[in-house]
Amino acid sequence: MRTRNAVARDYYGILGVGREASDDEIKRAYRKLARQFHPDVNPDPEAQEKFKDINAAYEVLSDDRKRQIVDLGGDPLAPGGGGAGGPGGPGGAGPFVGFQDIMDAFFGGAAGGSRGPRPRTRPGADAILRLELDLHETAFGVEAPITVDTAVLCTTCSGAGTAAGTHLATCEACGGRGEVQSVQRTFLGQVVSARPCTVCQGYGTTIPHPCPTCAGDGRVRTRRSLTVKIPAGVEDGMRIRLAQQGEVGPGGGTAGDLYVEIHERPHDVYSRKGDDLHCRVTVPMTAAALGTRLTIKTLDSEETVDVKAGTQPGSTLRLRARGVPHLRGTGRGDLYVHLDVRTPTKLDADQERMLRDFAKTRGEEVAELTKQGGFFSRMRDAFNGHA
Ligand SMILES: [Zn+2]
Ligand SMILES: [Zn+2]
Numbered sequence: 001m002r003t004r005n006a007v008a009r010d011y012y013g014i015l016g017v018g019r020e021a022s023d024d025e026i027k028r029a030y031r032k033l034a035r036q037f038h039p040d041v042n043p044d045p046e047a048q049e050k051f052k053d054i055n056a057a058y059e060v061l062s063d064d065r066k067r068q069i070v071d072l073g074g075d076p077l078a079p080g081g082g083g084a085g086g087p088g089g090p091g092g093a094g095p096f097v098g099f100q101d102i103m104d105a106f107f108g109g110a111a112g113g114s115r116g117p118r119p120r121t122r123p124g125a126d127a128i129l130r131l132e133l134d135l136h137e138t139a140f141g142v143e144a145p146i147t148v149d150t151a152v153l154c155t156t157c158s159g160a161g162t163a164a165g166t167h168l169a170t171c172e173a174c175g176g177r178g179e180v181q182s183v184q185r186t187f188l189g190q191v192v193s194a195r196p197c198t199v200c201q202g203y204g205t206t207i208p209h210p211c212p213t214c215a216g217d218g219r220v221r222t223r224r225s226l227t228v229k230i231p232a233g234v235e236d237g238m239r240i241r242l243a244q245q246g247e248v249g250p251g252g253g254t255a256g257d258l259y260v261e262i263h264e265r266p267h268d269v270y271s272r273k274g275d276d277l278h279c280r281v282t283v284p285m286t287a288a289a290l291g292t293r294l295t296i297k298t299l300d301s302e303e304t305v306d307v308k309a310g311t312q313p314g315s316t317l318r319l320r321a322r323g324v325p326h327l328r329g330t331g332r333g334d335l336y337v338h339l340d341v342r343t344p345t346k347l348d349a350d351q352e353r354m355l356r357d358f359a360k361t362r363g364e365e366v367a368e369l370t371k372q373g374g375f376f377s378r379m380r381d382a383f384n385g386h387a
Contacts, residue, residue: 117178117204124249159252171200233327275333
């Protein structure tokens with residue numbers, strides 16, 4: 001049943017889409033072209049004609065019934081071309097609406113008109129607080145007192161924002177809708193644009209007699225003291241979440257969460273890597289050579305460890321499970337003791353002689369430094385055959 005119509009326009013071609021195009025593809029094509037040819041952005045007179053075509057094509061192809069007529073070879077916008085009907089009418093006569101209104105009407109934005117006033121009571125924001133702790137506290141946990149500065153529920157009005165014995169009033173400017181609408185007729189039918197009501201800020205209600213304590217906000221800023229339980233094993237930068245201890249929302253809305261961010265103070269002796277601890281201990285050269293026994297103070301105990309005879313500089317002793325307790329699961333990290341072997345710096349004459357004798361018994365020749373020329377002059381002598 002093809003309707004023969006010589007002037008049937010190629011609506012698909014106008015939007016540059018195929019016959020199988022989805023609603024989404026049609027919408028995208030329309031948006032792209034409308035941006036290009038809308039008289040607000042394109043002053044070229046030809047663009048006006050083009051824009052009319054684009055709108056007509058979109059009107060037809062975005063309507064299942066009209067699109068079907070096109071697919072059957074008809075033209076729903078031509079007089080007698082299949083019964084266009086609808087408010088747009090043949091040709092979609094009407095003034096150009098604002099560019100933004102078209103964008104809003106089709107792709108979301110201020111328009112719509114069905115969302116109604118925004119609620120006075122809204123959820124509150126999260127808050128964050130920095131908490132400095134010692135290594136001992138992060139390692140073993142602590143109950144830390146904190147001071148929190150956030151909005152809390154106004155107890156005078158319980159969040160309602162109205163003075164005692166008074167109520168909210170319906171906004172007269174918008175009739176309680178929270179927005180003011182304007183309707184324009186276009187090729188596409190009616191385009192409704194809406195703006196939030198400036199009298200009530202979109203709430204649809206006004207507060208004739210605000211609560212004297214919170215001035216209508218339903219909340220007040222207050223400093224509170226809380227105790228936060230820090231579990232053992234937390235690390236620098238971690239956050240502890242305290243549900244609903246953040247900011248109370250406007251109109252007494254549910255409070256956001258409070259995040260306590262851990263900052264670990266550097267320790268004098270231990271540095272921390274994950275749950276392992278590291279420290280440095282200096283041992284004299286003689287002790288490193290002969291072996292010795294050290295007493296190491298850990299975070300929570302004293303340990304006796306043996307330094308084996310012949311220990312080299314940079315050696316490490318590992319004390320298992322003497323580090324930081326794991327936050328999850330059981331057990332602890334290790335403590336690594338890095339040994340610095342100290343060479344004696346000041347030897348008296350006796351000590352020097354003993355050390356030279358010692359070197360001799362080991363077959364370790366030790367060239368003597370002269371008061372004048374040092375190592376380099378002796379090396380030079382050696383090269384020149386004077387040594
Ligand atoms: Zn209003
Ligand atoms: Zn109040």
